[in-house]
Amino acid sequence: VGSAQDPVEPDAGPWLDPDELSCWMAMGRMMLKLRSAMECQLERESQLSYIEYHVLAMLSEREDHTLRMSDLAIVTNASLSRLSHLIKRLEARGYVRREPRPGDRRSTNAVLTDAGYDKLVTAAPGHARAVRSLVFDKLGTQERRVVRSVSERITARVEASDWDKQVT
Amino acid sequence: VGSAQDPVEPDAGPWLDPDELSCWMAMGRMMLKLRSAMECQLERESQLSYIEYHVLAMLSEREDHTLRMSDLAIVTNASLSRLSHLIKRLEARGYVRREPRPGDRRSTNAVLTDAGYDKLVTAAPGHARAVRSLVFDKLGTQERRVVRSVSERITARVEASDWDKQVT
DNA sequence: CAAGATTGATCTGTCAATCTTC
DNA sequence: GAAGATTGACAGATCAATCTTG
Numbered sequence: 001v002g003s004a005q006d007p008v009e010p011d012a013g014p015w016l017d018p019d020e021l022s023c024w025m026a027m028g029r030m031m032l033k034l035r036s037a038m039e040c041q042l043e044r045e046s047q048l049s050y051i052e053y054h055v056l057a058m059l060s061e062r063e064d065h066t067l068r069m070s071d072l073a074i075v076t077n078a079s080l081s082r083l084s085h086l087i088k089r090l091e092a093r094g095y096v097r098r099e100p101r102p103g104d105r106r107s108t109n110a111v112l113t114d115a116g117y118d119k120l121v122t123a124a125p126g127h128a129r130a131v132r133s134l135v136f137d138k139l140g141t142q143e144r145r146v147v148r149s150v151s152e153r154i155t156a157r158v159e160a161s162d163w164d165k166q167v168t
Numbered sequence: 169v170g171s172a173q174d175p176v177e178p179d180a181g182p183w184l185d186p187d188e189l190s191c192w193m194a195m196g197r198m199m200l201k202l203r204s205a206m207e208c209q210l211e212r213e214s215q216l217s218y219i220e221y222h223v224l225a226m227l228s229e230r231e232d233h234t235l236r237m238s239d240l241a242i243v244t245n246a247s248l249s250r251l252s253h254l255i256k257r258l259e260a261r262g263y264v265r266r267e268p269r270p271g272d273r274r275s276t277n278a279v280l281t282d283a284g285y286d287k288l289v290t291a292a293p294g295h296a297r298a299v300r301s302l303v304f305d306k307l308g309t310q311e312r313r314v315v316r317s318v319s320e321r322i323t324a325r326v327e328a329s330d331w332d333k334q335v336t
Numbered sequence: 337c338a339a340g341a342t343t344g345a346t347c348t349g350t351c352a353a354t355c356t357t358c
Numbered sequence: 359g360a361a362g363a364t365t366g367a368c369a370g371a372t373c374a375a376t377c378t379t380g
Contacts, residue, residue: 032245143318
């Protein structure tokens with residue numbers, strides 16, 4: 001990645017010191033493994049991908065189980081295009097249906113069907129159990145606070161920088 | 169996701185309390201955004217995906233710039249199949265070449281070419297700068313310790329559980 | 337038969353049009 | 359013209375064979 005004993009010149013940029021590096025590698029592994037563990041758990045126990053689960057979850061949190069496509073895209077961190085393809089598949093499986101949105105004929109509402117709600121109700125406990133077992137069971141209150149605070153700061157930093165959009 | 173006021177039954181499993189939930193959501197956002205920011209930075213500045221960068225990086229850390237396909241798959245967290253397709257593309261771009269491994273005629277070595285090494289040397293400083301700027305610049309020594317420790321514990325926990333492999 | 341690696345089919349996501357309504 | 363959404367083509371990843379050597 002860019003260790004101190006790396007073949008790459010150490011003075012070519014603001015290098016990571018060994019301490020930062022080991023922290024960064026630990027974070028990298030954690031993010032990767034945790035993510036894929038959650039994916040596998042959902043896929044295996046409920047035949048849902050992570051994003052599919054969240055689509056159902058986000059819809060279920062509305063009283064009318066309905067969300068505009070654009071808004072759903074935002075809360076699930078997906079592009080509108082990706083969501084459109086995704087909803088098409090969920091629709092075919094009977095978990096969601098689309099209907100024109102009253103009031104603005106450009107918009108489409110995604111609506112959670114009864115079958116979709118049942119699916120979520122079945123999937124949710126296993127998901128929660130996995131999160132608790134993998135993440136929180138061995139985490140102290142103090143550590144939890146630090147993790148949350150750091151996560152929020154990094155997220156804010158990422159969003160502030162335009163790294164995910166444009167030039168440096 | 170599974171908040172306390174969720175439509176889904178709170179007693180259907182070991183539920184997440186509000187504190188755990190907000191921590192989990194913060195982590196989720198962070199992991200997602202940070203990952204995609206790093207992807208974008210590399211892609212934009214060096215026309216390399218995250219995994220492509222790491223393939224080059226892992227190869228560069230060997231004195232002979234060589235690694236067996238299976239081993240490279242492990243250190244880059246990729247499946248052998250994925251790696252095979254990937255190396256084919258990197259080979260076409262001239263960054264890597266494949267040669268039969270002396271000693272075991274089943275194995276293949278992936279070797280970093282000079283062009284591949286140059287590519288990495290060019291890409292690395294920008295990558296390191298991004299990590300430092302997005303992750304470490306506003307992180308205290310104490311927090312860094314906590315983050316690393318927590319990351320390691322979660323990773324170990326994930327690897328111990330067979331969540332990413334088999335049945336619960 | 338197991339280990340190492342590759343290949344082709346298929347699935348999913350991204351990107352660049354496209355279409356409709358505001 | 360911009361906003362909301364969809365579509366089709368293409369790139370990348372997964373999965374199930376397949377092939378070769380140990």
